[in-house]
Amino acid sequence: MLDIKFVKENRGIVEEAIKNKHSKEVNLDELLAVYEERKELRNKLDELNQKRNIAAQNRAVDEGVALKKEVVTVEAKLVDLDKKFMSLMILLPNIPSADTPVGPDESGNKVVRQVGEKPSFAFKPKEHWELGVELDLIDNERAANVSGPRFTYLKGDLALMQFALIQFALEILVNEDTLTKIKNDSGLNISPKPFVPIIPPVFVKPAVMNRMARLEPREERYHTEADDLYLVGSAEHTLGPIHMDEVIPAEKLPIRYAGYSTAFRREAGAASKDTRGIIRMHQFDKLELESFCLPEHSYQEQDFFVAIQEYIMKSLGLPYQVVLICTGDMGGPDHRQFDIETWMPGQNKYRETQTSDLMTSYQSRRLNTRFKKKDEKPDFVHMNDATAIAVGRTLVAIMENNQQADGSIKIPEVLQKYMGKSVIAKQ
RNA sequence: GGAGGGCUCGCAUAGUGGUCUAGUGCGUUCGCUUGGAAAGCGAAUGUGCCGCAAGGCACCACAGGUUCGAAUCCUGUGCCCUCCGCCA
Numbered sequence: 001m002l003d004i005k006f007v008k009e010n011r012g013i014v015e016e017a018i019k020n021k022h023s024k025e026v027n028l029d030e031l032l033a034v035y036e037e038r039k040e041l042r043n044k045l046d047e048l049n050q051k052r053n054i055a056a057q058n059r060a061v062d063e064g065v066a067l068k069k070e071v072v073t074v075e076a077k078l079v080d081l082d083k084k085f086m087s088l089m090i091l092l093p094n095i096p097s098a099d100t101p102v103g104p105d106e107s108g109n110k111v112v113r114q115v116g117e118k119p120s121f122a123f124k125p126k127e128h129w130e131l132g133v134e135l136d137l138i139d140n141e142r143a144a145n146v147s148g149p150r151f152t153y154l155k156g157d158l159a160l161m162q163f164a165l166i167q168f169a170l171e172i173l174v175n176e177d178t179l180t181k182i183k184n185d186s187g188l189n190i191s192p193k194p195f196v197p198i199i200p201p202v203f204v205k206p207a208v209m210n211r212m213a214r215l216e217p218r219e220e221r222y223h224t225e226a227d228d229l230y231l232v233g234s235a236e237h238t239l240g241p242i243h244m245d246e247v248i249p250a251e252k253l254p255i256r257y258a259g260y261s262t263a264f265r266r267e268a269g270a271a272s273k274d275t276r277g278i279i280r281m282h283q284f285d286k287l288e289l290e291s292f293c294l295p296e297h298s299y300q301e302q303d304f305f306v307a308i309q310e311y312i313m314k315s316l317g318l319p320y321q322v323v324l325i326c327t328g329d330m331g332g333p334d335h336r337q338f339d340i341e342t343w344m345p346g347q348n349k350y351r352e353t354q355t356s357d358l359m360t361s362y363q364s365r366r367l368n369t370r371f372k373k374k375d376e377k378p379d380f381v382h383m384n385d386a387t388a389i390a391v392g393r394t395l396v397a398i399m400e401n402n403q404q405a406d407g408s409i410k411i412p413e414v415l416q417k418y419m420g421k422s423v424i425a426k427q
Numbered sequence: 428g429g430a431g432g433g434c435u436c437g438c439a440u441a442g443u444g445g446u447c448u449a450g451u452g453c454g455u456u457c458g459c460u461u462g463g464a465a466a467g468c469g470a471a472u473g474u475g476c477c478g479c480a481a482g483g484c485a486c487c488a489c490a491g492g493u494u495c496g497a498a499u500c501c502u503g504u505g506c507c508c509u510c511c512g513c514c515a
Contacts, residue, residue, distance in 0.1 A: 043477060046484040053484090056445075056496035064495030247474085378474080 001213070001366045002092050004035055013095055020102050020327035023093040031088045038081040045074050090213065094362040096327050097299075097336035103326030109339075110326065115310065116319030118343050123405050127346035128396040129277035131403055132158070135426055138278055149275070150267060150282040154395075157424040161398070161411070162285065162391050164418035166260060169287050169312055169389045170197055173258045179308075186307040190300045195258035195289065200238040202261055203229040208241045211366040213333045219268040235259035235288035236385045243292060244367040247378050253371055254293035254301060258388060261286065278392045279351065287388040294371065295361070298382035302336060302358040305386040309340050309354045312388065316412045318397050319343040321350055335360040342393070346400040353393045356386035 007014050011028055018026060048071050055063045096102075101110045119125075132138035137158035143151040154162060172178050173195040180192040209215040209230055214237055222231040232238055239259045248255065263286050267273075274280035289308070293301045306322060313320045325337040336358045341350035361380035364370070370378040402410040408425040416422050 039477075042484085046477070049484055052495085053448095056494095059445080059495065061495045066495095068495075 001089050001362060002094070003361075003365065004089065007092065008032060008035070014092060017093055017095045017327075020096065021093045021330065021332065022328055023332060024091050026088055026091045031085070034081055034085050034088065038078065038085055041074055041078045041081065045071065045078060048074065090210075090366075093332040094335050094360065096330065096334075097358070099324070100330065100336055101324060101326040102328075104328045106326075106329045108326030108328055110324045112322040112324050112338070114319070114321040115314065116317070116343070118319050119345060119401055121345065121403075121405075125345040125400060125403060127277065128279075128344075128399040130346075131399050131407070131409065132277065134407060135409065135424060137399075137424070140277075148282075150280065152278050152281060154278075157411075157419065157421075158395055158399075160419050161395060161415060161424075164415040165389050165391060165394060166285075166287055167418050168315075168414055170258060170260075172308070172312065172315075173197070173289075173388065182307050182311050183304060186303060188300050188304055188307065190297060190304055191254055193254055193256060195256040198235075198239065198257045198259040200232075200235050200242075200259045200261050202232050202238070202264070203227075204232055204237050204241075206230060208244070209237060211244065212237060212240050212363055213366065214240075217268070220266050222264045222266060231264040232261065233265050234263050235261040235286060236290060239288060239290035240363055240383060240385065241367055242290075243369045243381075245369075247370045247372050248292065248381065250294060250371045250373040253381065254291050254297065256289070256291040259288045259290060261288070277396065279396060281392060284390065284392040286390050289384070289386040289388050291384045292364075292369065292371075292381040293384070295379070295382050298358055298360060298384060299336075301382070301384045302338070302356055302386075305356045305384055306338050306340075308388065309356065309386065313340060313342065313353075315414050316394070316398065318394075318401055320353070331357065333357070333359050333362045335362065340387075342397040344397060344400050345403075351393065351396075353390055353397060354387040357384065359383045359385065 002014070007028070014028065017023070048067055052064060052067045052071065055067060101108055103109065126134075129138065129140075135157075137155055139153040139155060140151070143153050174197060176192055176194050179194060183190055183192050203224070206215060206228060209221075214233070215221070215230075221233060223229070224231070230237075236259075238261075239257050242257070243255070263284055265282060267280060267282060270280060278284075289305055291301055291305075310320070310322065320340050320342045323339045323341055325334075325339055330337040334357045338356040339352050340354035340356075342353040343349075344351050360382050363383050364380040369381050369383075371381050372378040398412060399409055402412065404410060404423075406425075408423050411419055411422050411424060413422075
């Protein structure tokens with residue numbers, strides 16, 4: 001959610017953000033009128049309450065009764081206006097950063113850099129689902145019988161590799177020396193404070209999802225009726241609200257979490273997209289980064305997140321490109337968004353494997369997550385969220401990039417120690 | 428799932444209808460004192476909204492209700508604790 005004072009003073013910027021992000025039209029005149037009316041009513045209510053307090057002191061029964069009646073009327077109006085005000089406010093998207101390209105859709109995204117060399121093959125590279133079936137690593141067919149489409153059994157060395165990837169990434173994220181190196185290599189002037197590893201809940205209350213601005217589109221979420229809870233679509237959904245309604249002393253920032261959880265997505269509206277293999281599943285595991293920092297550090301914090309993502313991909317030997325997402329393709333709560341797209345030789349294209357979202361205070365305002373500097377008033381923290389490892393898609397990238405002529409898959413060197421072998425070959 | 432207890436200003440507590448614009452202790456900050464410190468003494472010490480300010484309003488887990496008046500009474504919800512049952 002935006003700050004209403006900002007909206008009031010920067011109508012043009014807000015209108016442009018709505019237009020460029022293809023957000024739902026919001027009548028700003030109406031919004032501001034509702035805000036002013038609400039303010040007036042508040043003041044009126046304050047006055048009434050003051051009179052009422054005095055009347056009560058004086059045991060003025062008749063006057064009290066009369067005032068109470070008036071208060072009830074005003075309060076009812078105020079409740080209505082509050083609802084209306086909030087319903088309009090949450091429609092407003094976050095303002096894109098100055099360096100965000102304006103564009104209609106993904107065609108407007110800007111490739112910032114390409115890193116790593118695409119492998120060349122003396123044979124026609126296979127797609128990961130061919131490799132997966134041939135090497136008995138994924139079994140979508142049986143999973144479909146048991147659970148339906150877009151589920152899989154990850155088997156054998158691929159299951160082992162999932163844990164190898166997570167362990168590999170976690171060791172980077174909790175190691176201050178490694179993080180210091182990453183930060184210095186990127187020329188960032190930022191704390192190298194390690195991430196706290198977390199295994200977060202995968203169920204979340206609807207009201208909290210709403211405060212994260214992640215409830216919509218609702219049809220994308222799994223919902224349990226008996227308990228009225230949603231299954232998270234990302235660890236972000238329960239990591240982000242972890243400090244809601246808290247005031248964090250400024251010296252404790254940044255607070256960084258690395259959360260590992262399963263993500264659940266209905267993939268509504270993605271019918272017939274990526275139906276083969278394990279690119280787009282209803283259920284997949286992910287190591288997610290989430291941080292809370294001072295406003296003046298949030299750009300660098302995001303740059304740091306991207307640097308970590310790149311360090312991981314480089315270490316795995318995967319060719320990738322960093323993409324700055326344009327207004328038409330970015331999420332509503334985002335101020336700036338980068339995607340890491342990794343080269344997939346089987347499919348002969350770059351596919352999104354990671355994303356990095358700078359939310360500024362858009363989420364923290366509704367979550368009421370604040371920081372306090374000594375002798376200053378509390379203010380809203382800035383939040384960053386990013387993927388460290390999306391296991392499924394990273395496995396796909398490794399399979400397709402590291403396939404060999406004999407149909408086996410070379411295990412990236414950094415993962416070998418966790419798997420006790422160097423190649424995934426046919427049994 | 429069952430039975431009981433609890434939730435008050437950073438922490439600990441007092442407060443069972445108006446004297447609560449919430450008291451006290453601890454902590455923190457400032458001042459006095461001192462060669463310096465400790466102790467002692469004094470003062471300050473939350474959040475949000477409106478306002479240039481003075482000031483006002485709201486908040487005692489949350490939401491409703493009763494009352495001229497609610498931290499206090501009633502109802503619902505959440506969370507915590509103890510015991511029982513079940514269980515990875």
